[in-house]
Amino acid sequence: MDSILRNMPDILEAIRAPYGLSDTATISPLGNGHINRTALVSDGKRRMVAQQVNTAVFTRPRDLLYNARMIEEHLFGKEGALRVVRHVPDSQGRFLHGPQEDVRVLEYIPATTTVEVLKEPGQAYTAAQGFARFSRQLSDFDASKLVAVLPDFHSPDFRWRQFLDALERDAAGRAGECAGEIAFAMGVEPLMRDWQELMNKLPVRVCHNDCKINNLLFHKESGAVAAIIDLDTCMPGPVLTDFGDLVRTCCSPEAEDSTRLENVVARPEVFRALTEGYMDGWRGEITRAEIDSLVQGGMMMCFIIGLRFLTDFLDGDRYFAIAHPGHNLERARNQLRLFDSLRTRVADHAVPA
Ligand code: GN1
Ligand code: MG
Numbered sequence: 390m391d392s393i394l395r396n397m398p399d400i401l402e403a404i405r406a407p408y409g410l411s412d413t414a415t416i417s418p419l420g421n422g423h424i425n426r427t428a429l430v431s432d433g434k435r436r437m438v439a440q441q442v443n444t445a446v447f448t449r450p451r452d453l454l455y456n457a458r459m460i461e462e463h464l465f466g467k468e469g470a471l472r473v474v475r476h477v478p479d480s481q482g483r484f485l486h487g488p489q490e491d492v493r494v495l496e497y498i499p500a501t502t503t504v505e506v507l508k509e510p511g512q513a514y515t516a517a518q519g520f521a522r523f524s525r526q527l528s529d530f531d532a533s534k535l536v537a538v539l540p541d542f543h544s545p546d547f548r549w550r551q552f553l554d555a556l557e558r559d560a561a562g563r564a565g566e567c568a569g570e571i572a573f574a575m576g577v578e579p580l581m582r583d584w585q586e587l588m589n590k591l592p593v594r595v596c597h598n599d600c601k602i603n604n605l606l607f608h609k610e611s612g613a614v615a616a617i618i619d620l621d622t623c624m625p626g627p628v629l630t631d632f633g634d635l636v637r638t639c640c641s642p643e644a645e646d647s648t649r650l651e652n653v654v655a656r657p658e659v660f661r662a663l664t665e666g667y668m669d670g671w672r673g674e675i676t677r678a679e680i681d682s683l684v685q686g687g688m689m690m691c692f693i694i695g696l697r698f699l700t701d702f703l704d705g706d707r708y709f710a711i712a713h714p715g716h717n718l719e720r721a722r723n724q725l726r727l728f729d730s731l732r733t734r735v736a737d738h739a740v741p742a
Contacts, residue, residue, distance in 0.1 A: 396426050400439050403487030404430070404494055407479035408437070421505065421603060423709040425621075429497070436497040437477065441487070446708065447621065450491050452536040454484050457620040460595070463530045471523050472616040474498065474606070501606040501615045506644050512602070512612070513639045513659045514666035519614035520600045520631055521670025527595040528674060532625035535595065542598055542622060543630040545581040545588070548693050552700045561705035563718075570699050570721055577692055577728075584689045587682055591627035598622035600634040628675060629682040633690025635663050640687070640735075641727050645694075646720045653723055655730040657738070660687070664740045673742075683740050688731045695724030 401416040414432035416439065426441040442450040457476060464470040477494045478484050486492045507513055541547035556564060556571065564571065597604070599622045606615040638645065640655040640663075647653065664683060698721035701708045706717055 396441055397428055399487065400426065400428055400441050400492055401430065403441075403492040404437075404439055404479075407481070407483065407486050408494060409480070410435075420503065422619075430494075436499070438474070438495040438497050440493055440495060442491045442493065444489065444491050447538060449538075450485055450493070452538050453621050454493070456535050456538065456623055458484075459534060460527065460530070460620055460623055464526055467526060470526050471519060471614065472498075473523075473620060474616050474618045495618075498606055498616055500609050502609050503603045503605070504607060505603055506642065507602060507639050507659060510656075510659050510662035512607075513635070513662040514669075515607070515612065515614055516602050516605055516639060517632070517635050517663040517666030518670035519605055519617065519666075520597060520635060521667045523597060523617050524594060524628060524631065525671050525674055530595055532593055532595045535624055537624050539622060539624070542624060543588075543626060543690070543693060545585040545689065545693060548696055548700075549578065549581050552696050552703075555700045555703040559703060561703065563703055563705075567699060567702060567718055567721070570718070570725060573725055574696055574699060580688075580692070584685060587685060588627050588629070591629065591679055591682060592676060593625045594628055595623060596626035596628065596631050598624055598626060598630060598634075600631040601638040602635070603638070627682070628679050629686025630690060631686075632663070632667055632683045633686035633688075635667070636660060636687030636731070637691045637694060637724070637727065639663055640731065641723075643723065645723055646716060647723055648719050650722060650726050653726045653730065655727060655734045657735055660731075660735045660738060664738070668740065668742070677742065680740050680742055684736060684738055688728055688736065691724055691728040691731055695721050695728055698724060 397416050410432045414430060416428045416430050419427045419429040424443045424446050428439045430437050430439050447453055461473055461475045464473055474495050476484055477496050484493055504512060599619055604619045605617060608615045640659050641653050643649055643652050698717045702717035702721060709717060711717055
């Protein structure tokens with residue numbers, strides 16, 4: 390995958406005239422997204438976030454806008470609603486720019502920061518409460534109005550089929566290099582079937598579908614949640630996947646791509662904080678069956694993302710942006726390890742209602 394810096398000048402050019410930016414405006418990479426290219430644009434005192442949508446993944450950027458703007462509107466002005474980072478139109482009311490109409494502008498919220506790796510369990514509580522609050526506030530939004538931009542996004546059946554196809558193709562000739570990980574994944578197949586069955590039985594709600602800790606903005610001063618970012622994968626689904634992504638990105642003391650595997654362990658105290666925060670954010674508005682599914686959600690999401698990284702490694706790194714060769718395999722090893730640790734360290738934790 391090419392350098393993240395490569396498209397920065399194009400992104401700036403795409404928005405310069407529509408947003409009346411001066412010749413001295415600057416642009417620099419922002420965040421850690423694996424799919425879209427995100428940048429901070431500064432022009433004197435003005436700041437905005439610009440993003441080029443990866444159209445190999447999101448083939449119709451218009452659909453992303455449609456979904457996000459419906460959610461933005463639903464939440465806007467709602468009593469006690471959590472803020473979402475909103476799209477900003479140009480002076481003519483247009484949201485998509487550049488020759489491919491794949492560049493958009495989002496608001497920049499000052500005095501906020503993102504967290505890549507949790508510093509203390511309190512942040513897990515805050516993050517989980519924030520994402521649960523977001524979903525609860527969308528309980529009265531008809532999930533079927535959202536375009537399914539990436540159908541079957543967290544379906545175990547779909548991800549398993551993708552993995553088997555990639556293994557059979559072995560397009561990059563790497564199957565030998567990750568034989569250990571492949572064998573490990575094969576052993577988890579029965580669980581994938583159980584998870585699919587579990588998902589099929591749960592209520593469908595509006596899910597964020599990418600509840601990573603770094604998809605929240607925290608107030609620098611107070612540490613409270615300031616806003617939710619990245620509404621691209623908001624689609625109907627069962628809540629265990631959202632909780633699962635929180636577990637996946639909060640429970641380990643290491644980043645998702647850390648190669649210090651000996652440190653990649655699930656911290657039960659963080660898991661507990663997540664369940665408390667999540668339950669608190671929902672304020673009793675989820676069902677017993679959903680509560681009982683949360684522990685499985687953590688293990689499931691960890692394994693599924695590990696499997697997706699492994700699949701992409703087998704495919705020759707065509708989906709996730711990588712910073713160096715072998716990056717996807719490193720991510721896969723990390724996430725499979727975390728899954729294994731969750732299985733032994735938190736699988737028995739019941740979540741109190
Ligand atoms: C991708 O690009 P980003 O970081 O928002 C991916 C998620 C994965 C995540 C792994 C559309 O999200 O599903 O969990 O990487 N998004 C898409 O960190 O595939
Ligand atoms: Mg995302």
